[in-house]
Amino acid sequence: MINPARLHSDLSRLGRETDMFLATVSSLSDEELAAPSLCEGWTRAHVIAHVASSGRALVGLIDWATSGEERQLYASPEARSQAIAALAALPREELLAEVRDSAAAFADEAQRLTGELVAPEVKVGGRELPATSIVALRIAEVVVHHHDLDTSWTIEEADPDSLLNAIEAVVRAMRAKGAPGMTLVTEERDEWVIGDGGLRVESDREGLLKWLARGDAEDVEAAGPVPVLPAW
Numbered sequence: 001m002i003n004p005a006r007l008h009s010d011l012s013r014l015g016r017e018t019d020m021f022l023a024t025v026s027s028l029s030d031e032e033l034a035a036p037s038l039c040e041g042w043t044r045a046h047v048i049a050h051v052a053s054s055g056r057a058l059v060g061l062i063d064w065a066t067s068g069e070e071r072q073l074y075a076s077p078e079a080r081s082q083a084i085a086a087l088a089a090l091p092r093e094e095l096l097a098e099v100r101d102s103a104a105a106f107a108d109e110a111q112r113l114t115g116e117l118v119a120p121e122v123k124v125g126g127r128e129l130p131a132t133s134i135v136a137l138r139i140a141e142v143v144v145h146h147h148d149l150d151t152s153w154t155i156e157e158a159d160p161d162s163l164l165n166a167i168e169a170v171v172r173a174m175r176a177k178g179a180p181g182m183t184l185v186t187e188e189r190d191e192w193v194i195g196d197g198g199l200r201v202e203s204d205r206e207g208l209l210k211w212l213a214r215g216d217a218e219d220v221e222a223a224g225p226v227p228v229l230p231a232w
Contacts, residue, residue, distance in 0.1 A: 014138060047148045058137065062109050178230070181194060187203070
């Protein structure tokens with residue numbers, strides 16, 4: 001189980017990041033929703049649809065953790081794509097309602113994580129995730145995809161601990177996908193080792209996250225050529 005005080009803290013930060021995300025989403029016109037995002041091939045509406053869809057899908061991980069019965073986020077990659085496309089095609093107000101309802105449903109269901117966790121680990125995309133980190137994964141998704149909307153909001157506005165959640169989620173994915181060996185160091189003195197840790201890469205948390213998640217290497221310094229990373 002997650003300590004209730006920790007879960008309260010995690011959900012409080014999730015609420016803060018979600019409120020900012022929803023404020024940005026609510027400010028977008030139909031034309032702005034149809035504009036490209038930082039996710040290749042996706043409009044902003046697709047990004048918002050993904051956040052709505054994944055919020056409901058992540059409840060399945062809570063079910064897995066609390067029941068011990070294995071659940072998949074989606075039946076298949078095709079099912080995931082179809083779900084996102086269907087939501088992205090909704091009229092603006094319906095899409096906004098979906099993302100709000102999804103966020104509220106996840107926050108409510110997450111309260112179950114203070115009970116007995118039958119499965120201490122679950123799997124996301126074939127990689128293991130501590131059940132106690134399900135809320136942190138949701139925080140990571142909201143922060144990174146808020147950045148993907150490419151609006152006046154900047155990743156620097158996220159809570160420092162939310163940035164840590166996001167970096168840890170991306171690092172976990174990089175390890176699972178066989179990213180080049182690197183030692184990642186932030187100005188805040190965080191450190192992560194991937195593979196053999198061969199290449200030292202430095203930045204602040206914001207710059208490191210933008211590079212790891214979306215390949216923006218403008219604010220990172222490395223002791224050699226900056227590698228191309230697997231998609232998160």
